[in-house]
Amino acid sequence: GQQLNQSPQSMFIQEGEDVSMNCTSSSIFNTWLWYKQDPGEGPVLLIALYKAGELTSNGRLTAQFGITRKDSFLNISASIPSDVGIYFCAGHLDSNYQLIWGAGTKLIIKP
Amino acid sequence: NAGVMQNPRHLVRRRGQEARLRCSPMKGHSHVYWYRQLPEEGLKFMVYLQKENIIDESGMPKERFSAEFPKEGPSILRIQQVVRGDSAAYFCASSPLASPNSPLHFGNGTRLTVT
Numbered sequence: 001g002q003q004l005n006q007s008p009q010s011m012f013i014q015e016g017e018d019v020s021m022n023c024t025s026s027s028i029f030n031t032w033l034w035y036k037q038d039p040g041e042g043p044v045l046l047i048a049l050y051k052a053g054e055l056t057s058n059g060r061l062t063a064q065f066g067i068t069r070k071d072s073f074l075n076i077s078a079s080i081p082s083d084v085g086i087y088f089c090a091g092h093l094d095s096n097y098q099l100i101w102g103a104g105t106k107l108i109i110k111p
Numbered sequence: 112n113a114g115v116m117q118n119p120r121h122l123v124r125r126r127g128q129e130a131r132l133r134c135s136p137m138k139g140h141s142h143v144y145w146y147r148q149l150p151e152e153g154l155k156f157m158v159y160l161q162k163e164n165i166i167d168e169s170g171m172p173k174e175r176f177s178a179e180f181p182k183e184g185p186s187i188l189r190i191q192q193v194v195r196g197d198s199a200a201y202f203c204a205s206s207p208l209a210s211p212n213s214p215l216h217f218g219n220g221t222r223l224t225v226t
Contacts, residue, residue: 004153031211042115042202042217043154088153092211098170099146099215101153 006089006102013079014110021105022073023089031092032065032072033099038085046087047074076107084109115140115205115218116185123224124193132188132221136205143186144215145171145178148200157201159210160186193225 035043
């Protein structure tokens with residue numbers, strides 16, 4: 001089936017550092033969404049992107065919809081302890097309503 | 112403004128029993144989606160429903176699994192004669208418009224353990 005390749009799989013960073021993660025695919029996506037999931041909770045929407053080249057911020061988070069429509073990145077600036085969790089990219093192919101998910105990036109902040 | 116409500120949060124069933132998972136969408140949302148998540152993986156689409164209609168059940172196993180979203184009441188995902196491989200977290204999401212025109216809002220899931 002369709003796949004989203006999300007990297008890195010996990011990140012160990014110091015508090016205050018900037019974080020960058022991305023998703024790529026061999027297929028063209030119509031939308032890209034970034035979610036965060038805490039242990040025992042459901043995914044929470046962070047940023048939704050609907051247009052190629054779109055760059056959107058939500059506080060310290062910034063995400064971009066790649067111009068080729070085959071990739072997206074998420075940046076977190078000046079990380080804080082509550083940023084710990086698993087970040088997922090997800091997207092829609094064409095106008096299909098099924099969300100295709102990456103495998104997640106686990107963010108761990110070193111004390 | 113309550114979010115998507117799922118219950119129970121945890122469900123333990125013995126092999127062969129039935130599991131019923133409930134989902135109440137956000138107020139004003141008539142589109143409901145069920146996803147399944149295994150540990151260390153992303154979510155996998157199972158079924159998409161609007162009120163009283165199944166729109167797409169292509170991600171749901173044809174046997175033992177069924178879903179409904181009645182005119183009144185929550186959406187139900189039913190798994191009959193559960194097996195160990197059914198153990199997973201099951202998430203429900205809702206949206207006011209058909210995805211992808213509006214993003215999905217997820218509940219906190221039901222974690223099913225089959226012993």
